[in-house]
Amino acid sequence: MDRGRGHRPRPSGVGLTGHPxxxxxxxxxxxxxxxxxxxxxxAPGALPRGRGGSRRGLPGPIPxxxxxxxxxxxxxxxxxxxxxxxxxxxxxxxxxRKAKGLAGTPHRRSxxxxxxxxxxxxxxxxxxxCLLGPLQAAxxxxxxxxxxxxxxxxxxxxxxAAQSLGYYREAGLDVDIREALPGTDVVQAVVADEGHYxxxxxxxxxxxxxxxxxxxLAVIFQHSPLVLVARSLFPGQTLHDLVGRRVMxxxxxxxxxxxLQKEGIAPGTLTLLDHSFDPQDLMEGMVDxxxxxxxxELYYFERAGFPYLLFSPRTQGIDFYGDTLFTSEQEIDRxxxxxxxxxxxxxxxxxxxxxxPAQVIDMILARAPDSHERAFYEYEAHQTAPLIRPDLVEIxxxxxxxxxxxxxxxxxxxxxxxxxxxxxxxxNATPPNGLSGAWPTYSLGGAGLLALLVxxxxxxxxxxxxxxxxxxxxRDVHAALDESEGRFKVLSETTSVGLFVVRDGRLIxxxxxxxTLTGFSREELLRMDPYTLVHPDDRGLVQARSQARGRGDPxxxxxxxxxxxxxxxxxxxxxxxxxxxxxxxxxxxGSLTDLTERRRTEERIRHMAQHDPLTGLPNRAQVSDRLHxxxxxxxxxxxxxxxxxxxLDRFKPINGTHGHAVGDRVLQEVGRRLRAVLRRSDLAGRxxxxxxxxxxxxxxxxxxxxxxxxRLRATIARPIEINGLTVxxxxxxxxxxxxxxxxxxxTLARAADLALYEAKRQGRDTExxxxxxxxxxxxxxx
Numbered sequence: 001m002d003r004g005r006g007h008r009p010r011p012s013g014v015g016l017t018g019h020p021x022x023x024x025x026x027x028x029x030x031x032x033x034x035x036x037x038x039x040x041x042x043a044p045g046a047l048p049r050g051r052g053g054s055r056r057g058l059p060g061p062i063p064x065x066x067x068x069x070x071x072x073x074x075x076x077x078x079x080x081x082x083x084x085x086x087x088x089x090x091x092x093x094x095x096x097r098k099a100k101g102l103a104g105t106p107h108r109r110s111x112x113x114x115x116x117x118x119x120x121x122x123x124x125x126x127x128x129x130c131l132l133g134p135l136q137a138a139x140x141x142x143x144x145x146x147x148x149x150x151x152x153x154x155x156x157x158x159x160x161a162a163q164s165l166g167y168y169r170e171a172g173l174d175v176d177i178r179e180a181l182p183g184t185d186v187v188q189a190v191v192a193d194e195g196h197y198x199x200x201x202x203x204x205x206x207x208x209x210x211x212x213x214x215x216x217l218a219v220i221f222q223h224s225p226l227v228l229v230a231r232s233l234f235p236g237q238t239l240h241d242l243v244g245r246r247v248m249x250x251x252x253x254x255x256x257x258x259x260l261q262k263e264g265i266a267p268g269t270l271t272l273l274d275h276s277f278d279p280q281d282l283m284e285g286m287v288d289x290x291x292x293x294x295x296x297e298l299y300y301f302e303r304a305g306f307p308y309l310l311f312s313p314r315t316q317g318i319d320f321y322g323d324t325l326f327t328s329e330q331e332i333d334r335x336x337x338x339x340x341x342x343x344x345x346x347x348x349x350x351x352x353x354x355x356x357p358a359q360v361i362d363m364i365l366a367r368a369p370d371s372h373e374r375a376f377y378e379y380e381a382h383q384t385a386p387l388i389r390p391d392l393v394e395i396x397x398x399x400x401x402x403x404x405x406x407x408x409x410x411x412x413x414x415x416x417x418x419x420x421x422x423x424x425x426x427x428n429a430t431p432p433n434g435l436s437g438a439w440p441t442y443s444l445g446g447a448g449l450l451a452l453l454v455x456x457x458x459x460x461x462x463x464x465x466x467x468x469x470x471x472x473x474x475r476d477v478h479a480a481l482d483e484s485e486g487r488f489k490v491l492s493e494t495t496s497v498g499l500f501v502v503r504d505g506r507l508i509x510x511x512x513x514x515x516t517l518t519g520f521s522r523e524e525l526l527r528m529d530p531y532t533l534v535h536p537d538d539r540g541l542v543q544a545r546s547q548a549r550g551r552g553d554p555x556x557x558x559x560x561x562x563x564x565x566x567x568x569x570x571x572x573x574x575x576x577x578x579x580x581x582x583x584x585x586x587x588x589x590g591s592l593t594d595l596t597e598r599r600r601t602e603e604r605i606r607h608m609a610q611h612d613p614l615t616g617l618p619n620r621a622q623v624s625d626r627l628h629x630x631x632x633x634x635x636x637x638x639x640x641x642x643x644x645x646x647x648l649d650r651f652k653p654i655n656g657t658h659g660h661a662v663g664d665r666v667l668q669e670v671g672r673r674l675r676a677v678l679r680r681s682d683l684a685g686r687x688x689x690x691x692x693x694x695x696x697x698x699x700x701x702x703x704x705x706x707x708x709x710x711r712l713r714a715t716i717a718r719p720i721e722i723n724g725l726t727v728x729x730x731x732x733x734x735x736x737x738x739x740x741x742x743x744x745x746x747t748l749a750r751a752a753d754l755a756l757y758e759a760k761r762q763g764r765d766t767e768x769x770x771x772x773x774x775x776x777x778x779x780x781x782x
Contacts, residue, residue, distance in 0.1 A: 142338055143174045147186045147198040151179050152368040154380040155295060155323065156199065157360040158220065158395075162349025164363050171341035187212050191328045194335065197342060198327070202320040202406050203252045208425050209416055213329035216403075217343050217427045218396030220350060221322025223314065223387045223568060228256055229297065230289035231282060232307040234675045235683075236616075239311055241672060243269045245288035250275040253291050255320045258413045259313035282308070295383040299376055314568035320406055322387055325396075329424065343429065347396045354390050357381040392520075392528050398426060399521065498573075498594075502530055503587035517573070517594055519566030535562035535570060542575070546588065549579055560595060572599040614664055615671035618685040623693055626683055627745050630697055631738065642699035643748050644709065645734040645756040646674075648690040648716075649764040654727055665722045666729060673715045677708075693752075699737060702769065709733045709767035717765070732759040733767035741770050 148156055159177055162168050168175045180186065187207045190198040191214060200207075201224065204214050230242060239260065247270045249256060257267055273287060279300040282290050292298065294310075301308050313320070325346060332339050353360045361377045388395065403422055410416040498514030500507055510525050518525065518533055534542050538561040548555040558576045565571055577590035610622040618626070630641050648670065655663040667690065674684040674692060683695040694712070699705065716731045734756025736742065741751040751770040759768040 141169065141172055141174045142195070142335075143176065144195040144197060144338070144342060145176045145178060147178050147180070147184070147189050147196065149180050149186050149199045149201075149323075152364055152371060153296070154357070154361065154364060154377050154384055155293075157353035157357070157364070157381070157384070158350025159346055160349070160363045160367070161353040161356075161360050162345045165349065165352060167345040167348050168342070171345040173338070173342055173345065175342075187214060190214065190326065191330070194328075194331055195338075196327070196331070197325065200324050200326050201252050201322065202324070203254060204324060204326055205403070205407055205410060205420070205425070206254070206415060209420060214326050214425075215329055215332055215427050216398060216425060217325045217327055217339070218347060218429075219321045219324050219398045220395065221324075221384075221387045222389045222393060222397075224255060224320045224322040225293040225295045225383070225387055226253065226255060226313075226320075226322075227292055227294055228259075228289055228311040229282065229292045229301070230309045230311065231285070232309050234678055235680050236675060237309055238616075239263050239265060241676065242289050243672075244271065246271045246273055246286075248273045248275045248281070248287050248290040250277070250291045254410065254413070254415060255313045255318055256291055258409050259311070259316045259318050261413055262316045262318070282306075295380045295387070298383070299379040312568070317567055317569060318409055319402075319567035320409075321398075321402065332427070339427075340429075343396070343427075350388075350395045351390075354385060354388065354395075391532060393524055394527075396429075400426060401521075495591075498592040499590070500530070500592070501587055501589050503585060505529065508587070514592065517571065517592060518563060533563055535564055538562050546577070549577065549588070550586070563592070571596045612671075612686040615668050615686050617671045617674075617692075618683060620685070620687040620693075623683065623685040623687065623695060624745060627695055627748070630695070631745065632743060639697070640699040641738045642696040642705050643736045643738070643752045644694040644696065644712075645736075645752040646692040646694065646712070646731050647756055647760070649730040649732055649760075651690040651729055654729070658725065658727070662722055662725065662727065666720055666727060669720050670716055670729070670731075673718075674712065677711055677715055705735060705769075706767065709735065713765060713767070730765035732756060732764050734759055735767060735769045737769070 146159055148159075150156075152160075156177075159175075163175055163177060186198040186200060187204070190196045191212050197217075200214070200216075204216055207214050228239075228247075230237070233241070240263065243265060249272055260267065260270075275291065279290075279292070279297045281287050283301070283304060283306045290297075298308075298310075300306075325343065327339060357378070361374060361381065364377055365374065400422065403426065407416055407420050407422065408418070411418045411420065495511070496513065498517045499509075499511040500514055501509040507525050507528065507530050510522055512522075515522055515525065520528070531539055531543060541559075542561060545555045545559075549557075557578055558574065560572060560574050563571045563573050572595040574593040574595055575590060576593075577588055579586055580589055581587070610618060610625075612619045627641075627643070630639075648666075651663070651666070654666060667686070670692070671684070671686060674694065678684055678694065681697045683697070685693050685695075687693050696705065696708065700708075713731050713733065717728065719726050719728050734752045734754065736748045736751035736755060738748055742748040754774045755768045755770040758770075758774050759766050762768065
């Protein structure tokens with residue numbers, strides 16, 4: 001089971017007996033020719049008569065029920081009503097009309113009833129009756145099972161909505177929605193029997209490769225909610241700080257493993273533990289990191305005010321699909337209409353759920369009243385929408401290219417062979433003959449088919465001229481559009497920047513470079529609101545300048561913004577925009593030049609200027625800058641601070657014996673351990689060789705500083721494992737206090753250096769505070 005916690009009793013479903021559809025089917029179960037109800041096959045003479053000689057609902061006399069030469073006489077004389085009286089037809093009817101002042105008003109057929117239209121209406125009516133017969137004799141409701149991969153949650157909101165609102169019933173389905181039990185294998189449950197569907201993840205690719213005939217029907221979560229959450233220990237904490245620490249990973253966490261490997265972190269360097277699915281374990285320090293869903297565990301961390309760090313695979317360009325509806329090849333082969341019906345009803349339920357989260361939360365609470373509080377489901381609903389992105393893509397949409405990227409990522413970490421074929425894995429939502437959704441097959445019979453063909457032919461003949469005129473107008477429009485798009489195509493395919501045209505708030509033209517730049521296909525871009533591509537922090541600026549441009553106000557037409565890529569990453573671009581007349585209205589034409597690599601290069605240069613390239617710690621320049629900012633201003637007072645100089649004892653023999661590569665690994669590990677011990681407000685740096693510096697802000701008293709130094713020495717002295725080799729080092733620490741030992745950088749640095757020398761002279765692996773007597777002692781020595 002994936003993310004399962006147990007089973008709770010589910011309310012029993014509504015049985016077939018007494019259901020409105022069933023009762024309706026029972027009333028209409030007796031049928032006759034072409035599906036017509038038997039009640040319609042009554043003797044002609046039993047039909048009630050109406051005025052003018054026609055039977056109600058039928059135009060004119062019924063052929064075969066009048067003797068030759070008598071029909072016109074019967075019409076003139078008028079039929080008898082139920083009381084045996086003559087209706088107002090024939091001569092008596094004329095006399096009565098004259099008496100009422102209606103004489104001289106000839107009876108005329110309405111213009112709409114002239115020509116072939118009465119025949120068309122009759123044929124169409126016959127066709128509708130032929131079609132309604134099979135509809136009334138509906139097929140029995142089919143029972144299917146949907147296996148969730150988790151306990152009841154908003155994560156499955158669309159399926160609850162489809163069931164509660166009757167979408168499944170309308171599709172002829174009785175759906176049993178089952179929670180995951182401990183140990184449940186959803187894939188095995190689905191492929192083992194017909195009529196079973198399940199919720200999976202991108203790991204369905206692994207199941208398919210393992211021989212399970214699973215087929216992805218629709219992707220609900222365009223982005224996976226799976227992330228790695230770690231305890232926040234110190235500033236600048238990274239994924240590499242998890243090496244050697246306790247990490248809980250749940251099943252199907254391959255995307256997290258792939259992101260770790262992209263960062264150069266092998267799973268063997270972590271202490272992996274079985275997942276308890278209890279956020280309290282992280283908050284209480286029982287583990288250092290855990291896999292989690294952004295829709296679930298983060299609610300408890302934020303409610304408790306627990307500081308955490310979140311690492312998402314999307315930051316490494318690993319953007320897997322989340323919840324995916326799937327079934328088996330057997331189900332599709334044997335019941336294609338049922339698969340289409342189930343898929344369509346489920347997606348309809350998701351559309352409702354995302355528009356009415358409060359109502360769906362009520363449905364969940366009715367199913368599982370003791371599971372979570374309402375605030376949890378509200379948080380989950382709020383976090384779910386950005387993962388499904390109904391504002392950008394149609395619910396259920398799957399990109400073959402995206403699945404290929406996921407398969408290639410699995411191949412990179414050795415879980416799939418390279419180039420795994422995806423044939424048969426992705427469901428084709430368009431049935432044969434272009435019909436969409438579930439479309440039952442009905443036998444119309446010869447009469448219905450003839451009615452359809454004849455009626456269509458007559459209507460086509462009646463409107464041929466109108467259609468020809470419309471086609472001529474459309475040809476003119478298409479010619480103009482072809483010319484315009486031809487010019488744009490030549491320009492767009494010969495440039496290296498992304499080009500676009502926006503009219504009435506929608507993208508109407510994009511070039512291939514823009515699809516590469518954003519990660520969305522052309523079809524996706526043309527359905528999107530262009531502002532959703534802009535980073536939220538820059539969106540207001542772009543909208544304001546676009547509105548100013550529309551008013552004709554002066555506004556910059558070139559500036560830098562951030563775009564949101566389809567994989568969740570950010571890309572810096574230079575936006576250039578202007579206005580022009582397009583198709584009779586004003587439109588915005590623009591270009592986007594990718595600046596991401598230039599920005600990264602600039603950031604790397606800035607980072608290298610302020611950080612040690614080996615350990616990643618701040619270098620001497622950054623430490624000096626931070627110390628200068630923390631020092632009290634001349635004539636003023638500032639908070640106390642402490643400057644610690646740390647030097648590794650007997651480090652040179654390690655380089656000499658094991659080589660500089662081992663020595664570098666030791667320095668890196670010492671830097672990591674220093675960050676792990678210090679507070680957020682403190683700063684650790686490397687100033688050269690085996691020398692480190694720590695800036696403690698605020699400084700605290702001597703007892704607190706001594707205790708900090710002892711913890712630093714203890715963590716440094718722990719053995720270091722490097723490729724099967726174990727080495728150990730100790731450290732000496734010199735301490736200088738501000739303002740006691742100096743109020744400027746030079747004085748404090750000299751005091752800390754002298755205190756370090758004193759610690760070395762006293763036998764190493766210890767700490768010493770600066771005091772004026774150190775200078776006299778050094779003078780005596782020399």
